[in-house]
Amino acid sequence: MSEMSMIQAIHSALDVMLGRDPNVLIFGEDVGYFGGVFRATEGLQAKHGPTRCFDTPLSEGGIVATAIGMGAYGLRPVVEIQFADYILPAYDQLVSEAARLRYRSGGEFWAPITVRAPYGGGIFGGQTHSASPEALFTHVAGLKTVIPATPYDAKGLLISAIEDDDPVIFLEPKRIYNGPFDGRHDQPARPWTGQEGSEVPEDYYKVALGSAAIRRQGRAVSVLAYGTMVHVALRAAEESGIDAEVIDLRSLVPLDIDTITASVNKTGRCVIVHEATRYSGFGAELSALVQERCFYRLEAPITRVTGWDTPYPHAFEWDYFPGPQRVAEGLRRALEA
């Protein structure tokens, strides 16, 4: 065990897997010699060799296509898309190829690839460094979508993703790479040190895909969140004094539907939080599932607290980003009703 930031935990997962499995290799833009713009692969090329971790042409479609072909051969490629905003040139490869390869070939070929991408806002990244595209993947049968909220989970989930025989989109909330940001942007940034989830084993371990974590037990209202929003939600519960149960989904596909329904059946109220635009966001699916399964226990409308239905607006970072006050307001709405 040692204390790690999320980026260190991700680095450790990659390092461990390169060491354990010669079929694991890493590539992407600037991930080789330089170690990635967020340093997730720092030193891995020097340590494991130039064919284990290398730079690619600036071509997301090419990166994912190459990974799928390698996966079909029998390797386990882990690729980095520099920002989730830039995953769209690879979208056809992910949807039409990776997601369907096993199904359409009657099980003859499959794509055991992991696509890592820093995602989300809170860093004044404007329209092209802030995207939260998770709903574009959750709609696609055959893709798994995973989002960690702590260093411990990041490492354990990433190792699970790499060893998974299905294609996994692994979205990393870059705002919490270095500390558990809770949305209070006017306060000094906190490091991961001393925070829950920052004790990380140095070696191999897994956190299973498809199990949520209850980050805060509560009886008044269930909050469904993932990534950075878990921390914002915890903060909102604290600030508002509302006895919220905060559930960190960890993976959106597969989804831990049992933990969700158990919690909402208990509290009778539900608030869903995400950074992505609201309309057709993953919150819509969560809302639909909850009302389908917990209808008779719901005492108030399910509330969504999300990014607005606009492109990510650079100068309005803190008006767009769903901060603890907006989440707290959502909690109050869910309780008042």
Place this chain on the structure above:
Amino acid sequence: MSEMSMIQAIHSALDVMLGRDPNVLIFGEDVGYFGGVFRATEGLQAKHGPTRCFDTPLSEGGIVATAIGMGAYGLRPVVEIQFADYILPAYDQLVSEAARLRYRSGGEFWAPITVRAPYGGGIFGGQTHSASPEALFTHVAGLKTVIPATPYDAKGLLISAIEDDDPVIFLEPKRIYNGPFDGRHDQPARPWTGQEGSEVPEDYYKVALGSAAIRRQGRAVSVLAYGTMVHVALRAAEESGIDAEVIDLRSLVPLDIDTITASVNKTGRCVIVHEATRYSGFGAELSALVQERCFYRLEAPITRVTGWDTPYPHAFEWDYFPGPQRVAEGLRRALEA
């Protein structure tokens, strides 16, 4: 007025607009000399000239990028993507460029383009000729998404889309190009002749984007549908004898939220129908909106009747396609509860 099939109505819209506005031009794969694989542009090249309607290289990304550039110049390009399945190579252009051009440039540039694509199943088209990708567009701020269900609407909505100064994704339910398929695949195909919505003016007219049509008044349950599913839902109401109010959304963005909430507030029950995979489909957004706005009037869980969460499986067409029996079953579920 004359009777038209949906494909004829679309053809007529294109013909009328080529005639009215020299800034309108049409291009796409096989749309020129040949007139398109579904014949939407038949004869238009011969009539209006080779620069008004022409073939393009097989490159959906290139087609949409070219259209955006033309739109920025001041033209109104109408492009055809041969099947909606093949729109994904253009997805980045639509999301990162077309949808944001006006916003990011402070209103200096915009993309008044219309992207037509035959979509949906029911034709034994398998995984790559059956896609219903509407939810991939509705999540994107800045894009409009329109889906007609009758010849009259197809022409009027398409003309509105072409004249609209925002980018419009115009999805054409190809199963009903030639007749109003209601899901009874074991019965002989019906032509549009004599069917409601097949009387179409020969000239210019518009159906406004953002207004739904109530296709059947009812008091027992509201059915939200679009495209082919409108006809399936009507059939399901008829077969089941349930007094369903069938709402044809016509445009998903902008959405006619008032018509929807008024109906559900009246009936207290809601069934949502679409062909796309269920998880994170557009039905999820509809479900979320309805429960947010009509919570206290809902007497039963909102039900979704949709495609399964699998790729579109060729041999299982009629097990996958939400037919009238499955929709009727959904209506019964909504009433029994």
Place this chain on the structure above:
Amino acid sequence: MRNQPPLSLHIPAPHARPGEKPDFSYLTFPEPGAARRPHILTPEAEMRDMPYSLIRVLAEDGRAIGPWAPHVAPETLRRGLRAMMLTRFFDDRMFAAHHQGKTSFYMKSTGEEATAAAPSLALLPGDMCFPTYRMVSFLMARDYPLANLVNQIFSNAADPMRGRQLPLLYSARDYGFYSLAGNVGSRFGHAVGWAMASAYKNDDKIAMAFVGDGTTAEGNFHEAMVFASVYHAPVILCVTNNQWAISSYQGIAGGEETTFAARGIGYGLPGLRVDGNDFLAVYAATQWAAERARANHGATLIEFVTYRVAGHSTNDDPSRYRPSDEARAWPLGDPIERLKAHLIALGEWSEAQHEALARALHEEVRAAAKAGEALGTLGQNPPPKREMFEHVFKTPDWRNLEQRRECEVAP
């Protein structure tokens, strides 16, 4: 400068449309045997003439001439001939089956059979082909069971794709034939990745991938070329230029601006232009590129110049957009006739043998079709419904299980 005529938009148009005389004058062909054959380790900079030439081996009289004439055992040539003939019979039968409602869709490869049959025999076991939908002759040359093909085409209970995939979008891993899909071009980069994996593992296998002339316009064509070039991937990347992409002639893909083989130059890759109806030329070019790849000298782009004799698919009527006698005017002949003439010239084949083989293959196809029909055609005896929910993931998730139950009880 403003005194010149205004701009105008150039829209390419083919030389002949329905009712007009076929015109292939745009194609200029060197004589068989004329193209030079560089050493396989030649640097790209010394081969920049190759994309503008045309590698041809079979002369009018059936002899194999020039530096590209490969050493192929007559037995291998007979296998190739058999594969091409079998393909043609099979295509005809399945096309007819579509008209009888036994399947939803079919596509023929008539006239192009050599571009897949010859590579099939030139590649080694363990190599992987990333095909297009017009390459069943690759499988035919490797004795892939006709029953598998037929059962997939009929989507019956024995369909190896379990009813999930369109007819003719085959997958045959053990035969070195990668899973097809309906989207064009999106597997081109997989081939590069697969080849890179082989190099990464210090293996000796190579990959060979195909796209059509039309498909070269897709972004993924370029991405594959870039990766192949940068990492010296042991892959052969091929463009089957059959002059048409559905109704669009090759000029719409840029074929009037330069050759498709010339695309290689922009990536520093050798570009070979090959008579695609010449079995020996296709075989020789494949072998050249394969040897170069196995020698760690990286990728080659090959353009196979051929002609799509049939319509694009069962949905297509080519007489709507090209002269109906265009196929007959095609100057490079028929690959089957040309290989047959060569074998006869070698004294390794005869008209009588040919006829006997034709009868046997015809019967083989008939029997396979009948057996498939007995098992079931489209909509009759499909695979069990549960197959719809398998293989979405390696292990079904709760949605797959719930929905399977919902579907199985559905009315």
Place this chain on the structure above:
Amino acid sequence: MRNQPPLSLHIPAPHARPGEKPDFSYLTFPEPGAARRPHILTPEAEMRDMPYSLIRVLAEDGRAIGPWAPHVAPETLRRGLRAMMLTRFFDDRMFAAHHQGKTSFYMKSTGEEATAAAPSLALLPGDMCFPTYRMVSFLMARDYPLANLVNQIFSNAADPMRGRQLPLLYSARDYGFYSLAGNVGSRFGHAVGWAMASAYKNDDKIAMAFVGDGTTAEGNFHEAMVFASVYHAPVILCVTNNQWAISSYQGIAGGEETTFAARGIGYGLPGLRVDGNDFLAVYAATQWAAERARANHGATLIEFVTYRVAGHSTNDDPSRYRPSDEARAWPLGDPIERLKAHLIALGEWSEAQHEALARALHEEVRAAAKAGEALGTLGQNPPPKREMFEHVFKTPDWRNLEQRRECEVAP
């Protein structure tokens, strides 16, 4: 065949890493004046040597020599010089402003100023440039108000992008400067479409678009090339090869396999390779391609060979991946110094004038920055919140209106 060594995966690596001696031996340059200048209507087939040459005009001694030496009024040259100098001062000031927390992000174009300043002056009013983020010198050469730039960089209430866009992703329609975005390459095809629209309308305007060496690997580069080639679009497509893409040297984009200009050959387009630090060469090549385009002869691909002297952006420290003295070793010099020497050699400029101009520009930048700061820097005095909800659509829909209300009352 199986007796040869196994395959191995080639990973390109640059000639020098931090701590090593800079090494540009991979670049071979013909002398200034040496490259031939084909007539603008020359068919592509007769220009296939051009991508492997290098168009250079300015000699060591400041003279303009050879067939590419353009006729440019000294006044124009002085404007170009001024634009480049202004850019450099501006870049330095804004880079510093980032360190002071006044903006979120900045990118410099140091060393590459000629590649945008010269085209800005060579194009005609009404033409449209589709730039990269390293081309503010294009705007500087057209006297775009510094206030607009500064206000956008500071995201204050006077930001012409209304707070919605990152700093430095400008849009200036009236100055012939198309809206930038953070995604690389995705506007390359817009330029082709824009140019096709001009041809469609029988207009006389042309487009000029830029991508970086790294960005050539994106699929949209290829798609733009294909459309430009097929429709003879009046567009100049440019690759600014500054040797680096963030930390990846140009070999990772294929630059060691051939030149980027050679990509043109594969599309039947002329490919010019140009000394990007030579203002006159850039000007001359732009003019050549512009004339060809306006004469309805279609598109040209130009590679500008230059060097990215600064880090990629304010987030980057290039000494982590390349020798810190690499910029000094760059063999093609500094575009400002070279143009200055030329003007002096012409007798149209002097050291004293240069110094006076430097002082004036420095002050101009200082004043603009101050004025912008007074209006507000990042987070101080942003545009009104309602701007967040405008221009998503031409007319806000109910979601925009509801959410605007929700946001305006938000805590």
